[in-house]
Every structure is written in C-alpha cells, then in structure tokens.
Amino acid sequence: MAALLEIRDLHATVDGKPILNGLDLAIETGQVHAVMGPNGSGKSTLAHVLAGREGYDVTQGEVLFQGQDLLALPAEERARAGVFLAFQYPVEIPGVNTATFLRTAVNSVRKHQGLPEYDAMQFLKVVREAAQKIGVPQEMLKRSVNVGFSGGEKKRHEVLQMAMLQPKLAVLDETDSGLDIDALRQVADGINAQRAPDRGMLIITHYQRLLDYVKPDRVHVLSKGRIVRSGGPELALELEERGYADTVSGAAA
C-alpha cells in the first residue's frame, strides 16, 4: 500500500540556516506517528514545511502526499487537499467570530471537494454537535477567534477545527504544551476520537506525556534535522527515562 505521506531526504533552511538535513519519514493511512526531539532539533520546522509556510525553504528532497508532490502546492491548496496543522501557538483574530471563521474554512474545503457549502443554519447544527463532543462550550463559538481563550481552550479549538475539517493528514505541533493534566486529557480524548482508518496523524512533541493518552503506532527521534531512531511506543518511554542525549548518542554509536 502506498504511504499517505512520504518524506524523502528533506533538507530545509530558515533564513539561510539549515534546519532539516536529510529527513526521511513515511506515514501510512490510519497510523499515528510521533516525532520527538529536543529543542532546536527541527520539529516545528518540519510541521511548517509540511503546511507550506513562507520563509521555510526546501533545498533538497521531496514530500509525497497521496503520491502527489506536496511541495508544489501553495499552503491553502495543501489545506484543501487535506493537510491540517494544529498550531502550537494558535493565532488571535480580533473581531472575527469563531463560528464564522470555522464555516469559511469548512466551506472552502468542501468547495474544493465538490461538496455543497453549508449555509449558516446547517453549519451551526454541525459545529454545535462537534463542539459538544470535544468539550468546547457553545459560548466559545461566539467569541473572536482565540481572543481571550485560555491555553486549554485554544488547543481544544484546534482539535475542533480538525474535527470539522476532517483532514487526511493531521500534524499536531506541540499540542500538549502549556496544558495542565486535566486539559491534556481532554485534548487527548479529542485527538483519539479523530483517529480513523482513513486518516494519518503526525504528533510532534517534546515530552512523552501526551503519548500516555494518545498511543502512537511509531515513534521517531529527531536530532539535528534528521530522524536518528525509530521504534514502537516503547521508544517514547525509553526517551523519557534516559533523556535525549543518551538516546541520541546511543543511536549514533
């Protein structure tokens, strides 16, 4: 079976500085992979390169998404094709109603897929149901996008967006950062509910704790812009015990 996402020998620079240095990774549909690594190893760069953010320059290698050249597409077309990025730091957009924002996003994706767009009433029904499942209060939908949201609310909002957009590939960038244990659980439940046979997930995280709740199929260790070790879920535990330095040097040896 062809991989959902296939990254081959990926090199990328930010401001001319090499961050990714020959990264290889393949994710199959239905699988959840975790990429772990210390600060500065290139985790967020990987997320942004996949999503197509400007300022992240790919200098070598390729990324195939469902067999297609992902890097050839501008960011909005990647999103419409089903690549979703849950942001580490969700951005505030003052004055823009959250429900309106979600509807515009969902409709641009539906339009791309040749599905009819939701009108305001239909959408409200759909989004309310989804919000309830994830524990997003209805009242949050009326507020401006991410404005005045707590850390937990922001992350739950990201999960709600994932649920609404139904992506093929979800990249979760440090979705656990800044959450207390209750918020972490709630977010993890939301993510687990979105695991599906027709969806792949790439969880990017510094710590192992999210993986206590969202069990990955594969774990990869990223160091200096390359995957240096790969393994099953037990690798995350090993990292937690021995730390990155040991694990990485062990791999190098």
Added chain:
Amino acid sequence: MTQTSTAEQVQALERYKYGFVTEIESETAPKGLNEDTIRFISAKKEEPEWLLDWRLRAYRAWTEMEEPDWAKIFYPPIDYQDAYYYSAPKQKTLQSLDELDPEILKTYEKLGIPLREQEMLAGVANVAVDAVFDSVSVATTFKKKLEEAGVIFCSFSEAVRNHPELVRKYLGSVVPYSDNYFATLNSAVFSDGSFVFVPKGVRCPMELSTYFRINAAQTGQFERTLIIAEDGAYVSYLEGCTAPMRDENQLHAAVVELVALDDAEIKYSTVQNWYPGDAEGRGGIYNFVTKRGACRGRNSKISWTQVETGSAITWKYPSCILQGDNSVGKFYSIAITNNRQQADTGTKMIHIGKNTRSTIISKGISAGRGQATYRGLVKVLPKATGARNHTQCDSLLIGDKCGAHTVPYIESRNRTAIVEHEATTSKISEDQLFYCVQRGLSKEEAVSMIVNGFCREVLQELPMEFAVEAQKLVGISLEGSVG
C-alpha cells in the same frame, strides 16, 4: 503598451466593476465657472429668486476664499475653470419610471440598484431610493407609500418647487454658504440631491437611500442633501456612490445637512465607492465633502456611519453640533486606502448643551501605498456640563509602503466634561494570514476576513440590508494588497 500593464489594467477592471460608462445624450452647461454658469443652473431648475441670490452670494464668497491645505493629502492644483458644473441626461419631466431612459434604468440595474418598485420588493425590500445621475435626480421610488406616512422624500429640485418654505427655512442653517471652500463652491453650483422631511412623531416606515452616479466626463458632481427630523421623528438614510473609470480626476464636492429636533433621531450611513483611480494613481474622484448634523432639540440623536473605500482623495469630516441638552452624536467610520489612495477623514463633535454625549469609532486601513489620516475635533463649550466623549481610533497597516496617521484635537472648556481618547496601530501579521490559509482560505479571503473583523464595531452599525454589501466591498477594495 507592455504585456504586464495590459494584465494589470484587466485586473483593475475586475476590481472596480462599476467603472463602465453609460451612453446617453446629456445637456451640459458651458465649461468653466462664473456667475453665468450659476445663472444657467438656476434657470435650468426654474429656481426662485431667493435661491439664485443665495447661490450668487456663495459664489462671490468663494472667489475670495483660498483652497484649504491643512489636510494630509497631496494633489496637483485643481483648475476650476476646466470642468463642467452641470450635466443632465436629456429627458422630459417623467410621469412614471417607464418614461425613464432605458439606458439609465439599465445602469442602475447593473449597479444592483433596481428602481422599479416591484423589483425592489422582490429583492432587498423596504428601501426607498432616490437615484441621482450626474447632476440631477432621475427617479425616486416608493413616494406614495412614504407620503401616506407623511414623509417627504424627493429630489432637492423638487423640494425647492413643492416645499420652498421648508427648504428656505433649513437650507444653509447647519452648513452656511460661507462655511468652507468646498461647501461654498457647492452652495454656488449644487445641482440636485435628496430632500427628506419627517414630521413630528413619525417613524419613517422604510430605509431611505440615495444612489449617486457620476457618468459624464470632466464633470464635477455637487449634490446637496437636507434631512429634517421634527420632534420625536426617526429616519435612517443611506447613500451609495460610484463613477466610471476615467484617466482624469473628477471633483465631487457635496454638502449634507441634518437637523434633529427634540427627541428626534437621524441615522445617516454612507457606502462610498467612487472610482479610486488605478494602481499608479491615475484618475479617480476627488471627494471633498462637508457633512454636518445639528442636534438642535433636547434628547436628539444623530449618528454618522461611513464606509469609505473609493475615491483617489477623501476629505470629509461628518460632524455633530450637540446643541440640545442630552443630545447624542455618534461617528463610526471605516476608511480604506489601497494603491495610491489618500484619505483624510474624521469628525467634529461640538458639545454645547448639558449632558451631551458623543462616541467616535474610527477604523483606518492602509494598504499598497495608501495613506489614511484620522483627523478629529472634540470641543466642549463652557455650558456643556456633564459632557462625555469616547474616541477610539484604530489603524491597520497591510504591507510596509502605506501609512496611518491620527490627529486628534481636544478642546474642553468645562471642568465636568470627560473626554477619552484611545488609539492603536496594528499590522496584519504573517501569523494571522498563515493561520487562515492553513485552514483553506485564500490569502485574499484571509485579508478580507481579518479586516472585516477589525471593522466589526462599525459594520454592525449599518442597516442590515447594506452590511453584507459593505463587507464584500471591504474585501474587494483590498484585493491585490497581499503578495
């Protein structure tokens, strides 16, 4: 012509979809401005002697005045002799809309302004329209329904003919003919406009609107609007404006006067979309407008809501004279400058009566090489005990070649007055854009959404029928502003 400039022109055409010209026969005054021009206009309109005198007094005052230069706008000197001051479609007096030149009807249809009442009812409904084409009003809808309610809504010329006593009483009572250079010019040469009179205790049963269209080349448009709300009356009025795309600049110098008596309320909304000129700053309307409302009565209210997206230059300061005790003035403004547009706009709130209150919310958006200036005055006179003002000026910058400026003047001569001023300047961040784009929005949709969010407090003041249109316009005006 190089290939790129052709492409750009096509793009510009798509951006300003109102830029077409209607082919009709017009009757035009001889080029240039002198007393004969004014006599010509007055005679064409069969005006009474007092009005001609008023115009001539204005003209003589104007010849002694100097064009103001304090605004932060730059343009080559205007040659006032190189323009036409009167242009009217050739037609007889109309008995019904069926007699209206079909080309004009088509023009308004293209602009999305149906003039046939049955079409109106099928569409947005509940809006009466006065359509002003170049210098004259060509049609007013729903007259009968309004008359039944006691509301007078007609062209200015018609008001002069049918209600001279009202016109004479209120004309120039808020903006005197000698007020300022452009208002004085307007007083001399104004050709038409709208007139609204809502008698005591009447709540106008529908939105009123005037749709201004400049069609003829090298012609200035000088319309005059006068709205009077008697004791306890209420009216909501909206004006819209467009013009063809032409390489030369055209002058638009309008005057609007509002009078609110005891407990009366006037809501005046503007969606200004005159041709802004092309990306290099060629062509476009010079919009020099004087708008002022007098809250003459106790507890009266006047609110100005404006969405200024068009014109090469906008110079306008809709103001409120808060004379009656407890009267309330409001100013909500969105001004967008893209490409080479310049806008110097704001308001004046003059607190005279006791416990008068005013609110100013201004949202300036600059993109391309646009320059937007907020200029406002809050003045509290010695007797305005308990006066309150709150001013909020927010500027949003898109790109790094545009500018935003805030020039607030505050003069308080009463110790009990409370005057607050807040100002912010922000940019649309890369982070915001990327966040939206990652959710499947195009960059332009993202900018439109972010800017509409920025403007929300003002947009929600517009009548429902127009808010959606205005939101779209905000998006369209900013097309091409991000790479």
